[in-house]
Amino acid sequence: MKIGILAIQGDFNAHAAMLHKLGVETVEVRTVADLRGCRGIILPGGESTTQLQFLQEEGLFDAIRNFSAQGGAVFGTCAGAILLATKVENPPQSSLGLLDITVLRNGYGRQLASDVFFEPTSLKSDPLEMVFIRGPIIESIAPDIQILASHEEKPALVQKNNLLAATFHPELTSDPTVHRHFLQMVASPATNTSSSR
Numbered sequence: 737m738k739i740g741i742l743a744i745q746g747d748f749n750a751h752a753a754m755l756h757k758l759g760v761e762t763v764e765v766r767t768v769a770d771l772r773g774c775r776g777i778i779l780p781g782g783e784s785t786t787q788l789q790f791l792q793e794e795g796l797f798d799a800i801r802n803f804s805a806q807g808g809a810v811f812g813t814c815a816g817a818i819l820l821a822t823k824v825e826n827p828p829q830s831s832l833g834l835l836d837i838t839v840l841r842n843g844y845g846r847q848l849a850s851d852v853f854f855e856p857t858s859l860k861s862d863p864l865e866m867v868f869i870r871g872p873i874i875e876s877i878a879p880d881i882q883i884l885a886s887h888e889e890k891p892a893l894v895q896k897n898n899l900l901a902a903t904f905h906p907e908l909t910s911d912p913t914v915h916r917h918f919l920q921m922v923a924s925p926a927t928n929t930s931s932s933r
């Protein structure tokens with residue numbers, strides 16, 4: 737099983753390191769051809785405006801939408817979650833529009849240093865470590881989207897079928913829980929919404 741990681745900017749290496757720790761092969765995605773043979777793709781943090789422009793220029797915008805429509809799993813963290821949303825505010829910008837959420841960019845404030853919190857999650861019994869770096873707030877969410885964890889009463893980790901979005905950075909911790917969950921989604925697409933407790 738091979739997982740692609742969008743490798744334009746941001747912390748794509750940290751995602752790769754996490755997946756390697758879980759024994760999974762990764763490929764850096766910069767072109768449409770790189771996506772071939774991947775079962776899932778991770779859209780990492782960074783600056784969503786820059787990433788969006790790159791996706792559009794390289795034809796990856798449509799390629800990722802098609803990939804998802806054909807059942808490929810997509811996991812967006814922070815800027816990646818912004819790219820997945822149907823509606824983006826502060827300021828408004830276009831997006832892949834795959835996951836029916838509205839996000840407010842930099843919604844938790846423009847802190848330069850990262851803030852770390854531990855919050856309950858349905859993925860495991862212990863609280864989940866969440867590193868926020870100028871993350872978006874999920875302001876509204878369609879009723880059929882599953883909330884796997886929240887922060888300050890806002891959904892922070894959400895899933896619908898083959899789509900997973902985190903407003904924080906699970907790749908910057910040593911806890912593989914969220915990435916392991918993504919791999920389960922990739923491995924069993926038919927049961928992916930019921931795989932979490």
Ligand code: GLN
Nearest residue numbers: 781782783784814815841
């Ligand atoms: N603030 C960034 C944006 O709006 C996201 C920050 C991040 O990915 N850590 O695109």
